[in-house]
Amino acid sequence: MGDNYQNKTMAPVMMDYDFKLKTQTERSKVEDLFDFEGCKVGRGTYGHVYKARRKDGSDTKDYALKQIEGTGLSMSACREIALLRELKHSNVINLIRVFLSHTDRKVWLLFDYAEHDLWHIIKFHRAAKASKKSVMVPKGMVKSLLYQILDGIHYLHSNWVLHRDLKPANILVMGEGPERGRVKIADMGFARLFNAPLKPLADLDPVVVTFWYRAPELLLGARHYTKAIDIWAIGCIFAELLTSEPIFHCRQEDIKTSNPYHHDQLDRIFNVMGFPQEKDWEDIRKMPEHATLVKDFKRSNYQNCSLSKYMDRHKIKPDSKAFSLLQRLLLMDPNRRITSEQAMQDPYFTEDPLPTQDVFAGCPIPYPKREFLTDDDQDDKSDSKARQNQQQQQQQQQQQQNNTQQNQVQANSHDHVANNAKRMRMTGPNQGNNTGGGGQQEFHQQQQMMFGGQQQGASNQQQGNFQQRF
């Protein structure tokens, strides 16, 4: 290399040869330390995620290796590394190590492996619902999930970090192991320090939050991201956990538009929430797209819409604690929306069942493990041994663990395209109309099966064993 510069460009030697050699020998390569070939489990806009094991067998834990899309250090890679390096909270994904591959200029991030995520979990419940099956989960699961999401976000927010891309696919849940059933907030690629905004945030990344989880003020052209925007997304996730339906589901064609204003998404929100009253959101008049809003929408079209009616249709009673918290998270006016801290103090969390550290509360985990993705041409052909082995192993484990019913549902979910978080599109909920008792709320339905009737004694015991209080 030194030769090159000297001869061709006459540049001085940029780097010392001995230094280069020394760092080369000291640097460990990700492929020397980890087995992961053919074990791709995730593909997002910003990278490929592999399930990995240590080659030296010094532990048999699973790890997640994220290969960042493209080469070199993009701005979002820099942000992700910079922030994850500093963040430490039990509900935020833990960055263990960074590998820089100098030869192909790839960046790899090593994380703890999280077997589940809310996108797959909700999808599993929807599939079960569609085939009129029920899923056994502890009755406090949704509450435990929400509590831990709030805990993680509270940590981020109190460190002046906004997530900005909260959606079910980015909420991971740990599988069997010492952190069983623990929520891990992931995908901080877009997270940004916001205590010293340099540029209006909207200028940096044209599209940040998937529209379904986008707060109304963003859709109306708000120039700055705020904590309240993350809170809205959490409200959406909470509603989705309660009903298994994305609450603000909306047909989305062009996700890459740089225009924040999105008529159909706003229409969907008003269809659920009703059109905001002046007194409910005074500053709505100050929103950049307010004029467009006035031009495009008629209040009278949404006269009969309200969150309580929507949730009632989905079997969540307007007088329940869950509903009252949801309503405080999904306030249209960002200034009135509660903070993560206030949310954590909500009576919902002190009402029985109490949230547990293991969201599965010690019960068997009904969800399938992650599948290896094979939709990549290369992967398809080079059916590597590693993948076959891992997949076989996985299936065996799964068969031991799970009943046949859930394997069926798992078979339904071999939808690899849909696995891609960016392209994900849940089959639209049957707009507005109630699909009947078939399983509107599996998360709750199972509570009767699990903790109902004669099982009372056993369940108490189980609670004693597993329900660790926060």
Place this chain on the structure above:
Amino acid sequence: MAGNFWQSSHHQQWILDKQDLIRDRQYDLAILSEEEYQKIFNFFASIIQVLGEQLKLRQQVIATATVYFKRFYARNSLKCIDPLLLAPTCVFLASKVEEFGVISNSRLITTCQTVIKNKFSYAYGQQEFPYRTNHILECEFYLLENLDCCLIVYQPYRPLLLFVQDIGQDDQLLTYAWRIVNDSLRTDVSLLYPPYQIAIASLHIACVMLGKESHKPWFAELNVDMDKIQEIVRSIINLYEMWKSYDEKKEIQALLAKMPKPKPAPQR
């Protein structure tokens, strides 16, 4: 990450021990005197500063780049990577982390070229800025590796603003202290002390310079290790002393010539 300095990688990994720092510099200090070594860093801090200003970066970003630069050479000899390459690489990386928005590769190189030509010809003569984008990108990996991926750097500016507010807003005082914080980047204090202590020390010097006796009680009431503050004050005052009898324009070429340099692969 404001408000969490004590849990930060900055506090846990990058507040270095003075003895360790001196030991790690032995290779360079066998070739350069301590003063020469400082003058060389002073020069590259200027390059980073001017580059940052040309690129319209905030002072916070420039300061972060300067700290990256210092951290790299705290662990490595000047010969490992040409500082003329590392300096713009630090600016490039810091601007991405601090989210000013990406500086395009071509803009970075062009700015380096004009800055070296127009502002630092007293050091480089007719010599052009010799590096291209691929060099910066390669260097960036080495930089990140040597920083151990610790990219968030706490700076004295924010605590300084809070302290001045606490004393009772005084724009003149703030302006002076702010400049002193900038100057402190040319010393080792950012490697040795937490930023809030550097802010207090800078404020202290500013008060003395401006003869603001009335603020004395404020310092007396502070619950800080005054010995540390004094050490920082001394480092900064030493810098000012050095500047008095130093003409960079005359001396820097000789210093750069003397500086340890990367050695190419042995010729076969």
